[in-house]
Amino acid sequence: xxxxxxxxxxxxxxxxxxxxLKLDSYFLQPNxxxxxxxxxxxxxxxxxxxxxxxxxxVSVLANGERLRMDSTQWREDGDVTVLDFTTExxxxxxxxxxxxxxxxxxxxxxxxxxxxxxxxxxxxxRRRADDNLESDAVEKYSKHVKTIVQVGDTRTDDWQTTLGxxxxxxxxxxxxxxxxxxxxxxxxxxxxQPLADQLVIVDAEAGEHGHEHDAATDHxxxxxxxxxxxxxxxxxRTDAEGIIDVEVTHDGSWFLRTIYMQDSExxxxxxxxxxxxxxFAVDHGHSHAAGADQAxxxxxxxxxxxxxxxxxxxxxxxxxxFQKRA
Amino acid sequence: xxxxxxxxxxxSGIVLLPLVLAAxxxxxxxxxxxxxxxxxxxxxxxxxxxxxxYDHLLFLVGxxxxxxxxxxxxxxVTVFTIxxxxxxxxxxxxxxRADEHLVDAVVALSVLYKGFENLGGFQKWFGVKxxxxxxxxxxxxxxxxFGLATRLQSFDIGSSQFLAKIVSFxxxxxxxxxxxxxxxxxxxxxxxGHRGYAAFYRAVNFYLCIAGVGLFFYQMYGYxx
Numbered sequence: 118x119x120x121x122x123x124x125x126x127x128x129x130x131x132x133x134x135x136x137x138l139k140l141d142s143y144f145l146q147p148n149x150x151x152x153x154x155x156x157x158x159x160x161x162x163x164x165x166x167x168x169x170x171x172x173x174x175v176s177v178l179a180n181g182e183r184l185r186m187d188s189t190q191w192r193e194d195g196d197v198t199v200l201d202f203t204t205e206x207x208x209x210x211x212x213x214x215x216x217x218x219x220x221x222x223x224x225x226x227x228x229x230x231x232x233x234x235x236x237x238x239x240x241x242x243r244r245r246a247d248d249n250l251e252s253d254a255v256e257k258y259s260k261h262v263k264t265i266v267q268v269g270d271t272r273t274d275d276w277q278t279t280l281g282x283x284x285x286x287x288x289x290x291x292x293x294x295x296x297x298x299x300x301x302x303x304x305x306x307x308x309x310q311p312l313a314d315q316l317v318i319v320d321a322e323a324g325e326h327g328h329e330h331d332a333a334t335d336h337x338x339x340x341x342x343x344x345x346x347x348x349x350x351x352x353x354r355t356d357a358e359g360i361i362d363v364e365v366t367h368d369g370s371w372f373l374r375t376i377y378m379q380d381s382e383x384x385x386x387x388x389x390x391x392x393x394x395x396x397f398a399v400d401h402g403h404s405h406a407a408g409a410d411q412a413x414x415x416x417x418x419x420x421x422x423x424x425x426x427x428x429x430x431x432x433x434x435x436x437x438x439f440q441k442r443a
Numbered sequence: 444x445x446x447x448x449x450x451x452x453x454x455s456g457i458v459l460l461p462l463v464l465a466a467x468x469x470x471x472x473x474x475x476x477x478x479x480x481x482x483x484x485x486x487x488x489x490x491x492x493x494x495x496x497y498d499h500l501l502f503l504v505g506x507x508x509x510x511x512x513x514x515x516x517x518x519x520v521t522v523f524t525i526x527x528x529x530x531x532x533x534x535x536x537x538x539x540r541a542d543e544h545l546v547d548a549v550v551a552l553s554v555l556y557k558g559f560e561n562l563g564g565f566q567k568w569f570g571v572k573x574x575x576x577x578x579x580x581x582x583x584x585x586x587x588x589f590g591l592a593t594r595l596q597s598f599d600i601g602s603s604q605f606l607a608k609i610v611s612f613x614x615x616x617x618x619x620x621x622x623x624x625x626x627x628x629x630x631x632x633x634x635x636g637h638r639g640y641a642a643f644y645r646a647v648n649f650y651l652c653i654a655g656v657g658l659f660f661y662q663m664y665g666y667x668x
Binding site for chain 2: 141142424425432433436440
């Protein structure tokens with residue numbers, strides 16, 4: 118049974134066409150150039166770039182200031198849209214992108230399939246209960262994504278500042294204070310208010326290795342994409358305060374995603390969805406950005422100089438011994 | 444004898460000085476280099492890891508001691524390179540990894556194996572011929588490559604140019620290997636046939652056995668600790 122549930126979760130995560138802000142490393146140095154990647158597809162593979170005119174807001178929040186990025190700072194790298202950006206002083210930074218709404222008409226079968234594969238199971242159940250599974254849909258959708266990164270060693274409080282997006286994840290503590298085994302509470306806001314009983318999918322890629330294996334992904338929810346270790350995948354529901362409680366089971370790049378679907382009263386539409394994601398990383402509980410040539414936890418051991426001096430002394434001693442015996 | 448010992452110290456010093464000055468293995472500083480640099484950063488860190496990763500070099504020292512001709516050296520080093528390239532690239536690309544202590548413990552055993560073999564241990568202790576060296580070097584190359592893959596995967600290398608980064612790291616490992624091998628080959632081949640070489644041969648191979656056992660227990664202590 119567990120395997121079936123896991124397979125269902127995997128299908129949801131691997132087949133969706135979400136939007137994520139990703140970095141090669143979420144641990145950055147002050148005053149350094151970084152590239153924030155905007156993935157539109159899955160967390161593993163971006164299927165297409167995003168036109169600049171779709172971006173309603175692009176912001177970087179750092180040390181209490183919100184910087185609005187303009188469209189010229191974006192470039193395209195294959196199917197990934199990339200924001201080049203220079204960090205300033207140390208702190209916990211937040212970057213966010215909010216996109217303009219688009220609408221999409223789908224026949225009943227395609228819509229049901231999308232609801233199932235993208236984890237919008239509440240709406241699917243509603244359609245089933247209302248005997249609406251045969252109804253076609255015209256959906257208006259928009260995506261609102263955030264990432265939290267750590268620049269240098271200093272932790273600052275920008276992680277708790279809302280960007281004011283229609284739907285938004287806001288952690289209740291700094292993700293960069295986390296160690297493996299800790300728990301992180303995150304509040305989901307809809308139009309600034311806690312959104313209760315909303316399904317949220319939480320997943321992680323071990324070791325921040327967000328690579329993919331060139332599987333041909335189908336934009337329309339094809340199940341072909343594969344190849345990641347999704348060790349921390351879980352499906353949570355927000356409580357009455359809009360909060361989910363995430364257990365950080367291992368180091369890696371973590372992401373949260375949800376799609377809030379409502380019926381639409383707007384002319385020509387049947388549904389409106391707002392998508393939200395949040396990404397951050399947990400890594401040994403230490404910063405990579407210190408710049409010092411200190412060893413990793415798992416690298417601590419015999420100092421190299423001690424090893425080689427000991428080796429020379431030992432070889433010399435053995436040499437004398439064997440030379441004497443010769 | 445004093446002259447021979449001075450030769451050991453001088454040559455060992457020339458070979459080892461850069462290694463003494465360098466930090467061991469990968470570090471947080473390397474992560475910063477990788478995060479901010481391009482593919483060349485991966486070449487650099489790969490080379491650095493090979494030059495400062497003494498277990499890999501000790502094994503190669505053992506292999507080179509056993510060989511007499513330059514052609515043989517090239518042949519065996521090529522087999523070792525092919526072996527470790529297969530697992531380094533393959534395991535990293537597929538995301539296959541194991542506990543670093545366990546992999547390094549097996550690498551340590553390869554150092555012990557080579558020292559033991561060079562001292563004629565198989566014949567002396569077990570009364571049998573040594574296993575085919577070329578085969579063993581290929582096998583150990585695969586294991587060393589897996590160790591390198593495990594180490595590379597401990598970095599955050601991101602998603603873009605993933606395969607190119609792995610290949611760059613591998614290229615760096617090869618460059619580091621060549622850089623480290625040049626003085627080692629020079630020392631061994633120049634001294635061979637001269638006074639004191641027999642004692643030097645036995646000293647170094649005994650040292651390889653001791654180092655192999657020491658590193659093995661050190662890694663097992665790290666694993667269970």
